[in-house]
Amino acid sequence: MGINTFKALRVNEDKSGKFTRNIIERKFVDLPDNDVLIKVHYTALNYKDALSAVGNKGVTRNYPHTPGIDAAGTVVESKTPQFKVGDKVIVTSYDLGMNTDGAFAEYIRVPQAWVVPLPNGLNLKECMIIGTAGLTAGIGLYKLEMMGQNPEQGPIIVSGASGGVGSMAVGILAKAGYQVIASTGKENVEKFLKNIGASEVVDREFVNDDSSRPLMKPKWAGGIDTVGGNTLSTLLKGCQPGGSVASCGLVGSPNLSTTVFPFIINGINLLGLDSANFPMKERQQVWNRLAGVWKLSDLDSVTTMSKLEELDPYIDQILRGKLKGRVVVEMGA
Numbered sequence: 001m002g003i004n005t006f007k008a009l010r011v012n013e014d015k016s017g018k019f020t021r022n023i024i025e026r027k028f029v030d031l032p033d034n035d036v037l038i039k040v041h042y043t044a045l046n047y048k049d050a051l052s053a054v055g056n057k058g059v060t061r062n063y064p065h066t067p068g069i070d071a072a073g074t075v076v077e078s079k080t081p082q083f084k085v086g087d088k089v090i091v092t093s094y095d096l097g098m099n100t101d102g103a104f105a106e107y108i109r110v111p112q113a114w115v116v117p118l119p120n121g122l123n124l125k126e127c128m129i130i131g132t133a134g135l136t137a138g139i140g141l142y143k144l145e146m147m148g149q150n151p152e153q154g155p156i157i158v159s160g161a162s163g164g165v166g167s168m169a170v171g172i173l174a175k176a177g178y179q180v181i182a183s184t185g186k187e188n189v190e191k192f193l194k195n196i197g198a199s200e201v202v203d204r205e206f207v208n209d210d211s212s213r214p215l216m217k218p219k220w221a222g223g224i225d226t227v228g229g230n231t232l233s234t235l236l237k238g239c240q241p242g243g244s245v246a247s248c249g250l251v252g253s254p255n256l257s258t259t260v261f262p263f264i265i266n267g268i269n270l271l272g273l274d275s276a277n278f279p280m281k282e283r284q285q286v287w288n289r290l291a292g293v294w295k296l297s298d299l300d301s302v303t304t305m306s307k308l309e310e311l312d313p314y315i316d317q318i319l320r321g322k323l324k325g326r327v328v329v330e331m332g333a
């Protein structure tokens with residue numbers, strides 16, 4: 001890296017609409033003119049990053065672009081009194097890596113409103129193991145509990161349990177005292193899921209009810225769904241009266257076909273999770289829990305470390321639903 005340049009992954013679109021990825025040297029002057037310049041020490045891979053990396057215009061409208069919605073690092077320049085040079089900070093979601101140059105780079109420049117001081121109890125690497133995936137799972141539990149959910153009511157089901165959001169959800173629910181039913185389509189992940197706190201591991205088909213019944217015998221007290229489609233519909237049908245199901249993902253399908261019966265007969269609450277725009281005050285409360293009472297005892301066990309140059313196969317795996325846990329990218333101090 002030259003003194004005026006830094007390393008970044010860049011996704012390009014050619015005239016025929018084909019997308020390619022390269023690691024290039026970028027100039028600091030080409031970063032957006034925002035409040036806080038951050039040296040990225042760690043970033044992580046999320047499903048949304050993979051979509052951006054392959055040219056999904058629903059995530060990123062214009063290319064060339066640098067994906068990366070999660071960053072943990074040190075402030076190197078600040079135009080705002082809230083942050084000073086040397087502060088350790090994290091940025092997750094908002095527009096980072098979507099239509100703002102993201103964290104698959106040695107530096108990002110972002111608005112002050114997106115920056116969260118490093119929570120007490122976590123280091124920069126741990127923050128990226130948790131990342132947007134863990135924040136989303138944390139928002140899920142926060143919202144379930146706002147609706148009155150508690151461990152005495154019974155187990156919480158997590159779909160897509162071995163993925164990033166799913167594995168973090170299993171871990172934090174267990175830390176918070178819940179029994180967790182982990183639903184997965186992968187073979188050989190039972191030990192992994194039980195190690196992070198699942199009390200029961202079920203096959204994905206268990207949450208794919210294809211009967212025309214509007215309701216099922218209750219099998220769980222609440223749920224966190226990363227899959228969408230018929231999985232979400234099944235989670236609603238099989239939820240115990242008064243329970244809540246939080247929806248965050250669409251890896252199976254963005255569609256939802258349901259009747260109103262789970263809502264009007266069983267009083268089920270369907271809760272939406274949007275980590276990108278989750279308000280800062282509550283975001284900090286969730287981070288404090290992720291750093292404290294909800295902190296997984298062995299965060300490394302859900303983590304695969306990568307270098308920026310090694311990300312391609314992981315991007316491919318996450319798009320095929322094959323990735324287990326979290327991939328964290330070490331960018332260097």
Ligand SMILES: NC(=O)c1ccc[n+]([C@@H]2O[C@H](COP(=O)([O-])OP(=O)(O)OC[C@H]3O[C@@H](n4cnc5c(N)ncnc54)[C@H](OP(=O)(O)O)[C@@H]3O)[C@@H](O)[C@H]2O)c1
Nearest residue numbers: 047160161162163164165184185186249250251252275321
């Ligand atoms: N709303 C928000 O704020 C927010 C924030 C973060 C992520 N998300 C969304 O949440 C979802 C998960 O993200 P992630 O980063 O955790 O991705 P991920 O690591 O790929 O996890 C998704 C998991 O879902 C399961 N899965 C994949 N394809 C499936 C299919 N066709 N049918 C059923 N299950 C399938 C797999 O787990 P198993 O093999 O264990 O079943 C996979 O590992 C994505 O849709 C992402 O966009 C939303």
